[in-house]
Structures are given as C-alpha cells and as structure tokens.
Amino acid sequence: MARIRLRTWRRLVLVIFAALFAAIVYRWISLERLQRMAPPEISTTPTPEPTPTRPPVITGKLDTGKLFNGITLHSTVETVPGVDATTERNQPDSYILDLRLQARVPSPNKTIEELAKVSPQVPTLLPGLASMISSDPVSPLYAQLYDAKIRMLRENLVRLDLLLSRHNFFDCQTVLQLQHPQSHRKALVLQADMDVDADGSDGDRMPVGTGAPANFKPFTSYRWPKKTSGPNPYLAETEDTLKRAEDEYALATTTPVRKRDLRNKIAELRAEVGTLKKYSFLIGATDPFIVVPGAFTHTS
Incomplete structure (x- = not known):
C-alpha cells in the first residue's frame, strides 16, 4: 500500500512538473510573437510654436478687364485670420465685396x-x-x-x-x-458728342416701320395730333404685347409678385397704345433733331 502511494505521488509530481514546463514554454512563445507583431515605437519631438506673421494677402495677378460699358476693372482678394467657421458664417462683415468706383469729373472747355x-x-x-x-x-x-x-x-x-x-x-x-x-x-x-437717335414714328408720313433696334421707342417727347387715319406702324406690335401681358395676368398660376410687375407693365402699355393712336412723332431716321436734358430747356 505504501509503495502504491509513493508511486502515485511520483506520477503526480511528474505530471505537475510537465504542466508547469509546458506553461512556461507557451508563455515564452507568446511573448516572442507579440514582440514581432508590435509596431515600432515612434519617438516624438515637440513641434516648435509658430511665430506670428502678417495675415496673407492673396492678390495673384492683377486682373484688368473691361466691362461692356468701358469701365476698367481691377480686382484683388484679401484674407485675414478669423474665428471658427460657424461664428464667421453668421457675421455679415466676415465675407465682403467692396465696390468703389473712381471717376474723374472732366473740366469744361472755356476758351x-x-x-x-x-x-x-x-x-x-x-x-x-x-x-x-x-x-x-x-x-x-x-x-x-x-x-x-x-x-x-x-x-x-x-x-x-x-x-x-x-x-x-x-x-x-x-x-x-x-x-x-x-x-x-x-x-x-x-x-x-452726338449719338444716333433712331426713336420716333409717324403713321401719316411713314406708314411702314424701319425696324426696331435695341432700346427703340416709337414715340418722342415732341409730338402733334395725327392728321390721317393711317395707323402707327408700331401700334399692332404694342397691342400684341399688351394682350400677352393681360393674358398672363389673368392666369391662376401667376404669382403675386409677377402680377404686380404685370400690373405696372399693362398700365404703361395701355398708355402707349393710346398715345400711338392719337399722336404723330418725329422720326429719328428722317427728321434732324437733337436730345438735350430737360433742365436745359427750363433755364432763363
């Protein structure tokens, strides 16, 4: 019985020793794997504080263009440091376009x-x-x-x-x-300087229109009552424009803002139709006349 117990204890100690040895070997293998898989350590160096500098001015090349009306255009873009975007977006003066027109008033000729x-x-x-x-x-x-x-x-x-x-x-x-x-x-x-004035019409003298250039007006400030029943050559076109405006105004889909504009346009067109039916005017293509500011005619 004593031999059996001694033999059993020996086997038990041997099993425990083998288990401890296996645990040590497994632990060593795991550490080796972790060391190989770990990323290399990156040494960090402190970033020096930037020295304050003047806000940058973005000018690029000077864009000198000409608008269609002959104005010389110079453009630049300037930026300055701001706060966070949400705050700046709500500030009216954070995104500005300044318009400054410079014009030299000419001196009059005197001699x-x-x-x-x-x-x-x-x-x-x-x-x-x-x-x-x-x-x-x-x-x-x-x-x-x-x-x-x-x-x-x-x-x-x-x-x-x-x-x-x-x-x-x-x-x-x-x-x-x-x-x-x-x-x-x-x-x-x-x-x-004199500009060519092509305005004016007269159904009595010229029953056929000569064409309507840009900004053409079939009437002039100087007028007189018609002498014949001949219609003004631009009356039919003006009446058609009036009818289209009235039809659009009557639509249920026309917005209130558009109706307001149409109301003013209809009143203007009705006045023009009445004027073209009643009066004759100078004709820019045939009558020699000049146009001067109204204030010039009221001076003493």
Whole structure:
C-alpha cells in the first residue's frame, strides 16, 4: 500500500512538473510573437510654436478687364485670420465685396482754343463766338449735368450692367452761357458728342416701320395730333404685347409678385397704345433733331 502511494505521488509530481514546463514554454512563445507583431515605437519631438506673421494677402495677378460699358476693372482678394467657421458664417462683415468706383469729373472747355481742339471748324463757322465768351462763361447747367451723372452712378453701383458707359459719362465737353456784346442777346452753347437717335414714328408720313433696334421707342417727347387715319406702324406690335401681358395676368398660376410687375407693365402699355393712336412723332431716321436734358430747356 505504501509503495502504491509513493508511486502515485511520483506520477503526480511528474505530471505537475510537465504542466508547469509546458506553461512556461507557451508563455515564452507568446511573448516572442507579440514582440514581432508590435509596431515600432515612434519617438516624438515637440513641434516648435509658430511665430506670428502678417495675415496673407492673396492678390495673384492683377486682373484688368473691361466691362461692356468701358469701365476698367481691377480686382484683388484679401484674407485675414478669423474665428471658427460657424461664428464667421453668421457675421455679415466676415465675407465682403467692396465696390468703389473712381471717376474723374472732366473740366469744361472755356476758351475758343479749347473748343477748337474738339471742333476745329468752330472759329470759322462762328467767327463772333470769341467776343461773346466772358471770363467765366461756364453755365451752372454743366455742373448740374455731371451731378446728375454722379447721382446715377451712386444709385446703380450695385448693378454694374446699369452703370453709365465711359462714353456716356464723358460725352459733354462744356455748356457755356454767352451774351452778345452789342445786342445783349443770350445764347447757350453745348459742345458734346452726338449719338444716333433712331426713336420716333409717324403713321401719316411713314406708314411702314424701319425696324426696331435695341432700346427703340416709337414715340418722342415732341409730338402733334395725327392728321390721317393711317395707323402707327408700331401700334399692332404694342397691342400684341399688351394682350400677352393681360393674358398672363389673368392666369391662376401667376404669382403675386409677377402680377404686380404685370400690373405696372399693362398700365404703361395701355398708355402707349393710346398715345400711338392719337399722336404723330418725329422720326429719328428722317427728321434732324437733337436730345438735350430737360433742365436745359427750363433755364432763363
């Protein structure tokens, strides 16, 4: 019995020893695998703090273009550091386009020599003009004209397509108020570029239209009652435009905003139809006439 117990204890110790040996070997193999699979340790070095610099100005190349109205355009883009995007998005002044129009107001011609630079034949055609020019001959109408031009620029600055063209801003050289030294009769002299005016129509003299260029108007400020029953050549077209506007206004699908615009357009077209039926006008293609600002005709 003692031998059996001793033999059993020996076997038990041997089994325990074998189990411990197997556990040690397995642990050693596992550590070896972990060391091979672990990523290499990356040593980190502290990043130096950036030194504050001036906010960058992004200019690129100077984009110098010309709008269709002759305005020279210079454009740049400037950026400055801001806060977080959500805050900046809600700030009106974080994303701005500044429009600044620079225009040189021209000086009026005052002497016969200055007039002759633009119109060389003036001294020959008007030999007595030099004697009528005083020391300060410029009419206040010249300043009023350019004040009106500047006011139009300010009103239409956000609409680049409505700004005066370069030609139309610089189209007047001078406005002189003159007085004859003997008769003391007064005269107003305008020196300005002339644009071709194709407006106007007259069913009595020209029953067939000559075409309608851009911005054409079939009537002029100067008019007189019709003398015949011949219709104005542009009456039918104006009536068709009026009918289309009235039909669109009557649609249930027309929005209130569109109806408001149509209401104004219909009133304007009805007035034009009535005017074309009742009056005759100058014809730009055949009648020699010039167009001047209305303020020029009311001065004394």
